[in-house]
Amino acid sequence: MASASLLANETLKKGSKFNFRAYPLALGILLIAVSNLTRIALTLKSAGTAEYNLNSILGIFTIGLFYDLINALYFVLPLMLMGWLTPCRLTIKPGYKLLANGLLFILIFLLLLDAVSEWIFWDEFESRFNFIAVDYLVYTNEVLGNIRQSYPVEIIITFLLILTILLTWMMTTVLSNHTIYPFSFWKRSVITGIYSAVIIAAYFFVDNKVRQFSNNNYVNELAGNGMYELFAAYRNNELDYNQFYATLSNQKAFVDIHALIKTRESHFVDQNPFSIRRDIVNLGPELRKNVVLISVESLSADFLGSFGNTQHITPFLDSLAGVSLLFTNLYATGTRTVRGLEALSIGTPPTPGQSIVRRPHNEELFTMGTVFKRKGYQTKFIYGGYGYFDNMGYFFEHNDYRVVDRNALSKKEIDYENIWGVADENLFELAMREIDNGTQAGKPVFTHIMTTSNHRPYTYPDGRIDIPSHTSREGAVKYTDYAIGQFIKNASQKPWFKNTLFLIVADHCASSAGKTDLPIDRYKIPLLAYAPGFVKQGTMPRLMSQIDLGPTILGLLHFSYRSQFFGYDIFKLEAGRERAFISTYQSLGYIKHDSLVILKPQRISGTFVPNFDDGSRRAVTSDNRLINEAIAWYQSASFQFKNGLLKK
The missing domain is CATH 3.40.720.10 (Alkaline Phosphatase, subunit A)
Incomplete structure (x- = not known):
């Protein structure tokens, strides 16, 4: 019996072409290499605007490596699941080898396609993948058509396919020349359990805020990982204002908004304290x-x-x-x-x-x-x-x-x-x-x-x-x-x-x-x-x-x-009451006089003096009155839509 078991193990060592540990590890290393090459390319592309210094360069590449590692955990998941669920005796079958190498080929191609897509997206929006990219995934006909009309897509895809074939062949050749020690299902389960715990912890405790270490937005974007940013944007495509932003009580927000929104030609007509319905009376005949x-x-x-x-x-x-x-x-x-x-x-x-x-x-x-x-x-x-x-x-x-x-x-x-x-x-x-x-x-x-x-x-x-x-x-x-x-x-x-x-x-x-x-x-x-x-x-x-x-x-x-x-x-409108709103899908800006208030998730708020010509800004002591005004506008608008009060 013992000799039969040893013979089986030797057969697995010589015949198996899928290594439970090595395939995901090799793919993860390739992902980190490609991600860093992409980061270097984008860093060079942004040399005129990112204001590099030693601290920013260290931050870009150390924080970037952290996100690359987190992204690698997610990206190798198909290979990890395949290795965990497949009995050792099946891994020596030719069909299984073809399946494993085919999956590796697909993942490598997606990795390379992501790198090229990041370059194209940066060229258009000067940022990593974000909420816009998530939206665009919904409208593949328009977006893919736009890309085809803007870039030589056939040439790019052909080049990526050739490069994918070459990388897949190199990786599988190297991995097949190493002795492969089979793991029992129990050992595979232990390793997969540890891996799962790490990936779950990353899901709940890591977000894309770690890269926000610089006052230069280009530097922060470069410190991210495009594939991870796409995932993060998808998770946050709708944000509940009260859950993520600085708030007042709803009653206080609407008392404030009624005062802010009231004008000389209007008067409120609704007893609902959360309503802003009012009659606007303009003098003279209607045109x-x-x-x-x-x-x-x-x-x-x-x-x-x-x-x-x-x-x-x-x-x-x-x-x-x-x-x-x-x-x-x-x-x-x-x-x-x-x-x-x-x-x-x-x-x-x-x-x-x-x-x-x-x-x-x-x-x-x-x-x-x-x-x-x-x-x-x-x-x-x-x-x-x-x-x-x-x-x-x-x-x-x-x-x-x-x-x-x-x-x-x-x-x-x-x-x-x-x-x-x-x-x-x-x-x-x-x-x-x-x-x-x-x-x-x-x-x-x-x-x-x-x-x-x-x-x-x-x-x-x-x-x-x-x-x-x-x-x-x-x-x-x-x-x-x-x-x-x-x-x-x-x-x-x-x-x-x-x-x-x-x-x-x-x-x-x-x-x-x-x-x-x-x-x-x-x-x-x-x-x-x-x-x-x-x-x-x-x-x-x-x-x-x-x-x-x-x-x-x-x-x-x-x-x-x-x-x-x-x-x-x-x-x-009386002079001095003018204001304006600017936003991304997460950051909410409120401009009044010569000040800019910014509200962000995690209940972050700040007051700045902006340069209206070049977009730069200088942080100043928080103006609580102005911050509360900004909160009142944004909180009341979010409350109204959520509760159906924007309906006629």
Whole structure:
């Protein structure tokens, strides 16, 4: 019997090609090597902005190694489970060898693909994978299409496959030349149990806050691990305000918000202490003008010559600014299109996690569409892509807008399209048709148009502008400027033009990355109000939030209405009460006067003096009054949505 057992063990030693310990260990070492090579590459890429010194370099690579090790624990899980559950006698079978090596091949390919994807994501967003990457995983058609149109995907995949084959062959060859001692199921269970305990502890006690060791956001991002950051972002895609942030009692928050939100033209009408319903009374006859709101993809203020740009990439908008009211101190609430659409439609401060546009239970909310519809308007949201993307179609369709998207155009009406949507000129042709139809029916129209062309891969029809398609964001900006110009010029020939208020605003800036996690200069956006004979040319320099645009439009039209907006009519607001909100999916910023309050998870809060030109900031002694104001705004907005109080 003993000799038979020894013979069996010898057979396993010579025949088995899957080593319970060595395969996961080898893959983990490869992951750490690839992660460090990626970190080195991104560190070199960011040399001009990350402000390296000895401490930052040590932090990047030591903390980075810690996250690499944690990520390796998760990544080798399939191999660990395979080795634990497979009886030793099966590991010498040729089929099992093929299965084990096939799994190793897949994991190595995913590891290499992740490294390339991190480079591409950093090139676009100057950060590791984050909440945006989680969102993009939901919309694989648009995202993969965008990548294919922007990069030589076939060449990259072919190269990665060849490299994966080479690495798999090298690893399996090296591992097969070592003596393999079989483990009994009991021993494998003990090892797997210890491994499981470590990975469970990592899940509950390690988060991505360890890397926040520097005042330079680029340095903190480099200290992370992209694959781990993707996992962390997925875990935190919705954040309960009361659980993670500094709070007041709900009663105190709403007492404060009632005082902050009250204006001279309004009075509260609801006995519910958590309600902000109030009647807005504007004097003078209501002006039933058509309203065309154009939200432009990624139109940072500093793209416009009106804000100091010297590249001449917005010639039409700069000329339009000379005959419009130009708002020069407006800030976007967030970094995504859906966050901008949220601010422009429901007028609420950004709640942590996903935009309300993307959340469940976002139907029947009080929106700009609600107000205009109650006034007898036709209300439409017009988009050049497919409405299902980012849940935009569902959100607007269920909140008093009629959605008109790419499906409304025939093939012959499309001069050019990419994965995000049709060319902006075709979008505006569609919008013109919809406005014509609406006004001919005898009703005024409120039309919200969302552009798409200023988005990677930055492609557009040839021959429109002097920058070739697919070369740069500057080209995409100039093409969108051209398309808006054609739209306004064509609209000026329409009978409804003289009775129309045009508003052109950005959804967010082109980039929100900076040396700090909320670089204030990366949230500044333009707003032009154009209506010859109605809106006087000039500038509006007062600090203003994107959520103020709705109430300001309604004030311009002298509309009286019952409001649930958090925003102000900037023309009626007393001086000194201006404020703005900026955010990522976790960090919540509150700008007032020359101060910036930042609220973060783990109930962290701080007061800073920001540099409005370069986005840097200086920490100062906490201003508790200002912090409590910020808490009141954000806590009450989160409470209202969670408890259905944003519904009409």
